[in-house]
Amino acid sequence: MxxxxxxxxxxxxxxxxxxxxxxxxxxxxxxxxxxxxxxxxxxxxxxxxxxxxxxxxxxxxxxxxxxxxxxxxxVAGTAPAAPARGRPPTAxxxxxxxxxxxxxxxxxxxxxxxxxxxxxxxxxxxxxxxxxxxxxxxxxxxxxxxxxxxxxAFGEASYPPDAPEDWRGRVELGARTLWGLYRKHPWLAHLDTLTRPLLVPGLIVHGEWMLAALDGHGLDPTTLFDIHVLLYSHVQGLAMHLEKEAHTEAATGQSEEQWMDSRGPALRELVESGRFPVFGRMLGAFEDGYDLRLDALFALGLTALLDGLAPLVEGRRAGS
Incomplete structure (x- = not known):
């Protein structure tokens, strides 16, 4: 060029x-x-x-x-005439x-x-x-x-006064609200870790919402916080891949599909080796390959977490 x-x-x-x-x-x-x-x-x-x-x-x-x-x-949809050389637009x-x-x-x-x-x-x-x-x-x-x-960025979303009253509905709303913010601003997921949380009011608002949803069910403070951290890690952990993929695509010039296509020979070698029969059988079941959908994984994981937590949260309340 x-x-x-x-x-x-x-x-x-x-x-x-x-x-x-x-x-x-x-x-x-x-x-x-x-x-x-x-x-x-x-x-x-x-x-x-x-x-x-x-x-x-x-x-x-x-x-x-x-x-x-x-x-x-x-490049914008239209291309207006450029200004005279050396004279950027005035404002x-x-x-x-x-x-x-x-x-x-x-x-x-x-x-x-x-x-x-x-x-x-x-x-x-x-x-x-x-x-x-x-x-x-x-x-x-x-x-x-x-x-x-x-x-x-975290302060861009708030919670409505007519939110669900049950703990599960409130927790799901909180998780989906955070996921939406990470979707809008993928870099947010890379700012903190579970051991070194980000202490800004905009994020604490969402933590307060989750803790309040779980409070009052007979959970001791440690268990309550453990559940909150587990739910947060599910949202943030998946969200980290949003920014990583965008950054990798920009750096390499290859989309996810192009990258996978370039690894076709290595993948076939693994499958044809016979060492990984279940892996090979699963890949063979996909006509066009496995489509990694982060939104679907988020929803699946959230449902599984809430199903698994329900006996703990509701059992404590019933026994209190």
Missing amino acids: TKTTGTAGDPPYLRIVTAIRRRIADGELAPGDRVPSTRQIAGEWGVALATATKALTTLRLEGLVEARPRIGTV ADPEQELSLDRIVRTAIGIADAEGLPALSMRGVAARLGVAAMSTYRYVPSKEDLVLHMADA
Whole structure:
């Protein structure tokens, strides 16, 4: 691929903008096609991630590209005329409108579209069109920013006053609410572990809901918390694969189906070895291969957990 780099006097981000703009104009990148990510741009052009982010931000302001959650940045449906060279689109002074909420929402947008590894304080500033150090007036570090992001993202869902009254219905609603948030923001699942939980109000709200659903059934505090942790680990554990798959696909350029197809010879060798008869028989039962469906696995696992927990929860209450 021949890169169009613009004139030598252009700043690096504008040379990148010119090159990607030309690819779109020439039809090399069609509407809906994924454009290079910030990391791919940084590697291809030898620039910092902040410079790559600024280039993508300029293309977004021009209306040439748009960010789509869990997909990345793609060519927009229409391609408006590009502005004159060296003159990015004008807008109101972003420094006048800067706030913690804008910073957090912008950072969430980056993480949703490109994954948490693509997030940086400089990248957020570039996306907002402000000086690199401006964001530090509102949040002192990336670690603090991520906590604000998590609090805001988990806080996007709440529970209705007319929620189910039975423990099982309330627990199921809580688990499905969390699953929906992880589906919307896959990076959330990678922020904490069971041994080092994320202590932000937005997440504690969901924990409080689960604990309240299980409270009052004669469970001792240890058992109650164990059940809560078990349910949370089911939701978070499956959700971790949402971000991993999106990141792997972006890094390798291969979809899940393409990856499996490339492993066909190795899989056939295992099956034909005769060492794994049940494994081979199960694979042979699928006409088009096994379809791993995380949403279905979540629902199946949740039902199994609730069925298994019912005698413990309801038996304690009956005996109390």
